[in-house]
Amino acid sequence: MSVDKATVKRIAKLARIRIDEDRLDPMAGELNNILDWVEQLSAVDTDGVKPMTSVVDHCLHWRADEVTDGNKRDDVLSNAPDAEFGFFAVPKVIE
Amino acid sequence: MSDLNELSIAEARDRLAARDLSARELVQASIAAMEAAKPLNIFVTETPERALEMADAADARLKAGDAKPMTGIPVAVKDLFCTKDVCTTAGSHMLESFTPPYESTVTANLWDNGAVMLGKVNMDEFAMGSSNETSAYGPVKNPWRLGETDTVPGGSSGGSVAAVAGRIAPCATGSDTGGSIRQPAAFTGTVGLKPTYGRCSRYGMVAFASSLDQAGPITRSVRDAAIMLGAMAGHDVKDSTCVDVPVPDYEAALTGDIRGLKIGIPKEYHSADMPREIEDMWQQGMAWLRDAGAQIVDISLPHTKYALPTYYIVAPAEASSNLARYDGVRYGHRAQLKSGDGLTEMYEETRAEGFGEEVKRRILIGTYVLSAGYYDAYYLKAQKIRTLIADDFRRAYKKVDAILTPTAPSAAFGFGAKQDPLAMYMNDVFTVPASLAGLPGISIPAALSAEGLPLGLQILGRAFDEETVLKVAGVMEDAAAFTAKPKTWWS
Numbered sequence: 001m002s003v004d005k006a007t008v009k010r011i012a013k014l015a016r017i018r019i020d021e022d023r024l025d026p027m028a029g030e031l032n033n034i035l036d037w038v039e040q041l042s043a044v045d046t047d048g049v050k051p052m053t054s055v056v057d058h059c060l061h062w063r064a065d066e067v068t069d070g071n072k073r074d075d076v077l078s079n080a081p082d083a084e085f086g087f088f089a090v091p092k093v094i095e
Numbered sequence: 096m097s098d099l100n101e102l103s104i105a106e107a108r109d110r111l112a113a114r115d116l117s118a119r120e121l122v123q124a125s126i127a128a129m130e131a132a133k134p135l136n137i138f139v140t141e142t143p144e145r146a147l148e149m150a151d152a153a154d155a156r157l158k159a160g161d162a163k164p165m166t167g168i169p170v171a172v173k174d175l176f177c178t179k180d181v182c183t184t185a186g187s188h189m190l191e192s193f194t195p196p197y198e199s200t201v202t203a204n205l206w207d208n209g210a211v212m213l214g215k216v217n218m219d220e221f222a223m224g225s226s227n228e229t230s231a232y233g234p235v236k237n238p239w240r241l242g243e244t245d246t247v248p249g250g251s252s253g254g255s256v257a258a259v260a261g262r263i264a265p266c267a268t269g270s271d272t273g274g275s276i277r278q279p280a281a282f283t284g285t286v287g288l289k290p291t292y293g294r295c296s297r298y299g300m301v302a303f304a305s306s307l308d309q310a311g312p313i314t315r316s317v318r319d320a321a322i323m324l325g326a327m328a329g330h331d332v333k334d335s336t337c338v339d340v341p342v343p344d345y346e347a348a349l350t351g352d353i354r355g356l357k358i359g360i361p362k363e364y365h366s367a368d369m370p371r372e373i374e375d376m377w378q379q380g381m382a383w384l385r386d387a388g389a390q391i392v393d394i395s396l397p398h399t400k401y402a403l404p405t406y407y408i409v410a411p412a413e414a415s416s417n418l419a420r421y422d423g424v425r426y427g428h429r430a431q432l433k434s435g436d437g438l439t440e441m442y443e444e445t446r447a448e449g450f451g452e453e454v455k456r457r458i459l460i461g462t463y464v465l466s467a468g469y470y471d472a473y474y475l476k477a478q479k480i481r482t483l484i485a486d487d488f489r490r491a492y493k494k495v496d497a498i499l500t501p502t503a504p505s506a507a508f509g510f511g512a513k514q515d516p517l518a519m520y521m522n523d524v525f526t527v528p529a530s531l532a533g534l535p536g537i538s539i540p541a542a543l544s545a546e547g548l549p550l551g552l553q554i555l556g557r558a559f560d561e562e563t564v565l566k567v568a569g570v571m572e573d574a575a576a577f578t579a580k581p582k583t584w585w586s
Contacts, residue, residue, distance in 0.1 A: 027456070
């Protein structure tokens with residue numbers, strides 16, 4: 001499975017990272033080097049093997065379903081690049 | 096540089112308790128060393144005023160007889176632990192102006208213990224790197240040099256290990272995803288412990304790969320690693336993967352007695368291209384443990400060679416999800432918009448400007464392996480192999496109590512020496528397997544290379560058995576009697 005320029009463009013779009021046109025080809029090369037190298041995994045027989053979903057064996061904790069935190073609007077907004085009237089501000093999204 | 100900068104945590108603790116030394120004196124010595132070490136580019140943010148306030152509070156506590164093991168001890172904090180009201184960058188332009196309104200659990204635990212924050216230290220961007228060269232704030236220099244030539248401190252916890260090796264602080268917090276505590280510790284002649292996944296809370300740690308990230312101590316002795324881990328670890332309701340098991344007295348595990356313990360030597364870690372001096376050090380490590388009464392046992396971890404490629408699917412996949420949060424809306428950098436730009440342009444431009452090349456590469460790899468049509472072939476396959484790797488260790492630990500390997504395939508190298516990302520990834524070949532299995536591991540300095548740079552040995556243990564890891568490491572530390580230290584060329 002090899003990545004071409006169009007694929008880099010597509011995944012860059014999915015990842016919402018603008019990549020300059022002249023970087024698409026070099027990036028495809030870099031990604032292919034990595035993908036060619038991980039390709040060796042296809043040689044491993046994984047029939048009947050369960051994918052790892054939890055690193056250590058333990059049961060998740062239960063707790064009472066009650067509010068334990070909150071009322072921190074100003075803290076939450078304190079690092080926003082743009083905030084107004086107690087809300088995050090973003091560019092216009094509706095025409 | 097004063098004699099106080101040479102003190103270990105244990106020595107400083109005892110002198111502080113005896114009131115033979117004040118926390119203020121100790122912290123002042125660290126602040127002076129921090130100021131003198133600017134050429135090393137270790138600190139992203141220095142907090143000397145806060146350090147002195149915390150030192151005075153520690154002195155009050157010591158006077159009142161209410162001291163804990165880390166009270167008054169200066170700590171360098173890796174810049175991915177959120178510290179309330181102190182800028183936290185994770186080595187990225189993206190978080191250049193991020194000032195957390197909350198504290199990470201690991202640092203909160205340290206401050207509750209009475210430890211003192213010196214400042215926030217440099218690292219590879221979002222912990223993605225093995226040389227510190229991906230930091231947006233310029234790389235840290237290793238206090239150890241090759242003659243007059245600078246070397247990398249390793250990564251990603253490069254600032255942490257340089258602060259400890261350079262005698263600026265007796266200890267630092269690190270984080271390890273695939274080797275980011277152990278490999279830099281090996282490169283700088285320091286002790287670096289990655290605890291079991293779930294031992295320390297991840298709350299308030301800037302996330303890279305959530306199923307792998309784990310905080311741990313970087314120190315100059317095994318005893319100090321034991322003391323510091325005790326002050327960092329513990330159950331935390333704010334991290335559902337942080338396990339509710341009691342924190343033992345790790346220092347008490349350092350009995351020096353490893354008679355009868357079985358130490359595994361995985362045959363897959365041998366390779367034809369392993370440098371002679373690494374192989375020799377490994378053999379020496381086996382001899383030390385044998386002399387101390389342990390039994391050396393050959394074991395097999397058959398899926399070892401698949402660990403690194405598995406890691407480079409799992410970690411970027413998780414990173415691409417985790418780093419989706421950097422959208423220019425809630426915190427972090429936002430690009431200047433041109434008129435007519437909408438949300439999509441804002442996201443794309445913000446992330447193009449805010450992330451460095453390695454971070455972008457990993458996000459793209461992660462996005463690709465998780466995308467429709469490729470998920471099963473890459474991500475699911477990798478998760479299955481991860482199970483096989485964990486099973487390898489499970490089987491091995493039925494036969495042995497701990498495993499001994501080299502920490503890294505080489506000593507520290509020069510800046511720019513590894514331009515190819517794949518060559519850089521190979522640094523973690525011996526550390527990544529245990530990371531994928533969530534197991535604890537420590538690196539201790541064991542020898543000097545022919546060129547005079549430190550080399551490390553790694554001891555791996557069973558899940559939540561940091562005590563055996565520390566016990567074996569303590570014995571090996573005594574046998575290695577590693578006393579070499581870098582020349583203070585920067586001041």
